Amino acid sequence: MNNNHSITFTVNGTQYNRTVEPRILLSDFLRHELGLTGTHVGCEHGVCGTCTILFDGQPIRSCLTLAVQSNGHELITVEGLGTPENLHPIQNAFWEAHGLQCGFCTPGILLTLVPFLAENPNPSEGEIRIAISGNLCRCTGYQHIVDAVKLAAQAA
Amino acid sequence: MKPPPFDYIAPDSLEEALELLAQHGDDIKILAGGQSLIPALNFRLAQPTILLDINSVPGLDYIRAENGNGGIQLGAMVRQRKMERDNLIAARAPLLHETMPFIAHPQIRNRGTLGGSMAHADPAAEMPVIAVASEALITIQSSRGKRIASARDFFKGMFMVDCNPTEMLVEVEWPVLPERSGTAFVELARRHGDYAMMGVATVVSMNDDGSCASARLVYLNAGDAPVFAEKAAHTLIGEAPTEELFSAAAEIASKEEMDPFGNLHASPEYQRHLAGVLTVRALKRAFEKAAEGDW
Numbered sequence: 001m002n003n004n005h006s007i008t009f010t011v012n013g014t015q016y017n018r019t020v021e022p023r024i025l026l027s028d029f030l031r032h033e034l035g036l037t038g039t040h041v042g043c044e045h046g047v048c049g050t051c052t053i054l055f056d057g058q059p060i061r062s063c064l065t066l067a068v069q070s071n072g073h074e075l076i077t078v079e080g081l082g083t084p085e086n087l088h089p090i091q092n093a094f095w096e097a098h099g100l101q102c103g104f105c106t107p108g109i110l111l112t113l114v115p116f117l118a119e120n121p122n123p124s125e126g127e128i129r130i131a132i133s134g135n136l137c138r139c140t141g142y143q144h145i146v147d148a149v150k151l152a153a154q155a156a
Numbered sequence: 157m158k159p160p161p162f163d164y165i166a167p168d169s170l171e172e173a174l175e176l177l178a179q180h181g182d183d184i185k186i187l188a189g190g191q192s193l194i195p196a197l198n199f200r201l202a203q204p205t206i207l208l209d210i211n212s213v214p215g216l217d218y219i220r221a222e223n224g225n226g227g228i229q230l231g232a233m234v235r236q237r238k239m240e241r242d243n244l245i246a247a248r249a250p251l252l253h254e255t256m257p258f259i260a261h262p263q264i265r266n267r268g269t270l271g272g273s274m275a276h277a278d279p280a281a282e283m284p285v286i287a288v289a290s291e292a293l294i295t296i297q298s299s300r301g302k303r304i305a306s307a308r309d310f311f312k313g314m315f316m317v318d319c320n321p322t323e324m325l326v327e328v329e330w331p332v333l334p335e336r337s338g339t340a341f342v343e344l345a346r347r348h349g350d351y352a353m354m355g356v357a358t359v360v361s362m363n364d365d366g367s368c369a370s371a372r373l374v375y376l377n378a379g380d381a382p383v384f385a386e387k388a389a390h391t392l393i394g395e396a397p398t399e400e401l402f403s404a405a406a407e408i409a410s411k412e413e414m415d416p417f418g419n420l421h422a423s424p425e426y427q428r429h430l431a432g433v434l435t436v437r438a439l440k441r442a443f444e445k446a447a448e449g450d451w
Contacts, residue, residue, distance in 0.1 A: 003161075003162075003163050003164060005164065021161075022162065022163075022164030022207065023158065023159040023160065023161055023162060023164075023197075025158070025159070025194075025198070028158070044157040044195075044198050045157075045195035045198055045199065046191060046194075046195055046264060049261070049263065052263050055266070055267075058237070058262075058266045059262060059263045059266060060263055060266050060267050061191075061263050061264065061267070063194075063198070064190055064191055064194045064195065064264075064267065065190060065194070065267065066159075066164075066187075066190070066194070066209075068164060068166075068209075069190075069209065069211060112262070112263065116262075129348075130257075130348055131262070133261060133347060133348040133349050134260070134261025134262060134263050134264065134349055
């Protein structure tokens with residue numbers, strides 16, 4: 001079955017033209033074809049949230065989207081947030097507040113929070129907990145993540 | 157955990173999509189938001205020959221009030237996140253508005269669609285239940301024309317709907333509520349956004365004397381399709397809304413009118429218990445809103 005499709009899309013400001021087999025998940029495409037391994041893959045059925053990326057500015061599960069569906073769209077992955085020398089303010093808050101331990105869930109949580117904080121610059125603790133309810137973390141017990149979000153909101 | 161191979165077609169008109177369904181319906185799965193279908197592909201529970209992606213079909217993502225009957229019409233491809241934030245829905249369809257945040261997580265709602273959730277017909281999902289409670293009307297289209305089904309007739313069983321392989325769900329209409337109406341949606345999940353162990357949607361209206369004029373109670377995860385508790389709702393009609401009345405209705409609905417399966421987190425007995433508790437809460441809130449008259 002040769003059914004490959006040509007797609008054009010933007011990731012972290014860089015435009016790509018690629019040919020994809022339609023069954024390739026966007027999460028696998030980002031990691032294996034583009035080498036953007038900051039997007040992590042956990043459950044592959046939409047429960048854990050670690051593969052969350054921004055699709056036209058809004059967070060989505062990249063494991064529940066086919067790469068071929070990104071044709072014409074703009075994506076942001078964790079590689080597009082900051083650099084080790086120049087962290088994004090939310091990354092900096094996670095650093096300061098110990099918002100991560102193993103770090104596996106962190107990319108998905110950061111990309112969930114970027115639009116959340118843009119829309120809710122001063123969130124309550126309850127709002128923060130609902131905002132991250134779609135992301136599982138097995139290390140922190142979430143408390144330090146919530147602290148980091150509060151810190152990021154204050155710093156902004 | 158990777159999808160099996162399939163042919164992928166992304167038509168750019170509804171006519172083309174319907175023509176493909178007419179020709180190859182049995183071999184096609186329609187890809188809307190993909191938030192249930194892609195997990196099913198990943199698990200290889202679904203192995204369609206052709207995946208018909210309707211995300212590039214224009215004109216299916218409208219929210220409007222154009223039929224002149226006070227109701228609102230929603231295109232099948234409206235994203236759930238858009239519904240959650242829409243002012244027309246907030247003003248005209250209070251049950252829909254209040255239920256949206258319970259549907260999965262923002263990341264899922266950003267992709268998930270109204271039509272996808274309806275056509276998937278998961279008995280634990282919120283959308284089918286509120287559609288039945290709202291007496292929503294579903295428009296189904298094929299290359300040969302359109303037909304309309306009531307939500308109550310549309311849901312046939314677990315993942316089964318009244319829509320054959322050559323047809324596509326294209327619109328859902330949410331009728332206007334009568335005067336002095338109130339709605340409520342209540343569910344209990346272990347984690348916000350997860351499938352609920354039990355949930356209930358209710359729509360009630362009051363007579364001028366404060367007695368109950370109409371009532372509907374519909375449950376999720378209480379059987380193999382949205383469970384319409386007709387007998388329980390009927391006991392409310394004509395009565396003054398009191399907590400004793402709600403408890404009696406809750407008893408009938410939870411003991412006589414549902415058949416919950418139970419799962420790892422909740423036994424059928426516990427689900428029935430939850431149904432009773434949630435029914436009282438839902439009716440209380442719905443009648444309070446009806447009394448205030450500001451649905």
